[in-house]
Amino acid sequence: MPVARAVANGLSYAIILPFGTSEGCLAKLPRGLSSYISSLEGHVMDLYTTVLFEAFEEATVDPKVSTEKVRDELLKVHGRLKLYTLVADHAPSCPAIGYRLFYVAKKDPSADDHRKAESLVGERWEWISSREGHKMISKVSSDEELEATSVRYFPIVEFWQERRRLARSASELTDFAEKLEVREAYMTKRRIARDFVKWSVFQEERSAEVVVNAYLENSGNQNKV
Numbered sequence: 001m002p003v004a005r006a007v008a009n010g011l012s013y014a015i016i017l018p019f020g021t022s023e024g025c026l027a028k029l030p031r032g033l034s035s036y037i038s039s040l041e042g043h044v045m046d047l048y049t050t051v052l053f054e055a056f057e058e059a060t061v062d063p064k065v066s067t068e069k070v071r072d073e074l075l076k077v078h079g080r081l082k083l084y085t086l087v088a089d090h091a092p093s094c095p096a097i098g099y100r101l102f103y104v105a106k107k108d109p110s111a112d113d114h115r116k117a118e119s120l121v122g123e124r125w126e127w128i129s130s131r132e133g134h135k136m137i138s139k140v141s142s143d144e145e146l147e148a149t150s151v152r153y154f155p156i157v158e159f160w161q162e163r164r165r166l167a168r169s170a171s172e173l174t175d176f177a178e179k180l181e182v183r184e185a186y187m188t189k190r191r192i193a194r195d196f197v198k199w200s201v202f203q204e205e206r207s208a209e210v211v212v213n214a215y216l217e218n219s220g221n222q223n224k225v
Contacts, residue, residue, distance in 0.1 A: 007081050009058075016084050074216075075209070083201070169204050
């Protein structure tokens with residue numbers, strides 16, 4: 001899988017389920033739609049596990065590398081792949097079903113060490129499924145559209161831009177969002193907003209060490225990852 005190979009080679013990949021999946025939230029939707037979202041949640045969880053397993057496989061292809069170095073590399077791979085689900089008590093009248101839009105920020109390979117930490121202008125890509133297979137299509141985007149995509153997933157994109165990694169827990173995202181709001185309030189003299197979007201992190205309770213050790217012990221059994 002190209003995505004798994006990219007994660008193994010250094011890509012940070014956030015899988016995002018952009019609508020609430022709690023019983024209270026789904027109960028307010030038509031039965032067909034709530035059933036679809038429940039099924040999609042299971043599919044996305046399976047997708048996360050599949051991509052993670054295949055990324056681990058890609059990162060352990062060299063038999064000459066020591067087990068300790070392999071473990072260190074797998075811990076890094078684990079940190080580059082996260083699944084975030086929107087935390088919500090109510091659903092919008094028209095959930096964004098089938099919305100597969102990606103926010104990409106490239107690095108400048110010619111920049112000096114100081115500027116390499118800064119991203120180039122962001123891009124938007126859409127994942128399209130067809131009979132011929134899966135395609136990634138670049139979308140022509142204005143600065144406002146790029147900003148809107150970033151805001152849609154606030155503060156996941158902002159966290160990655162500032163910390164150079166994906167958030168490992170819901171509390172990390174919440175604390176970071178609160179600090180951003182305080183900073184914004186100080187600079188603009190506006191009141192602090194506490195109603196920003198909140199996200200849960202899939203398998204947050206399982207540490208990277210536990211997941212990686214389980215993989216190394218059962219590397220021949222995908223279902224035990």
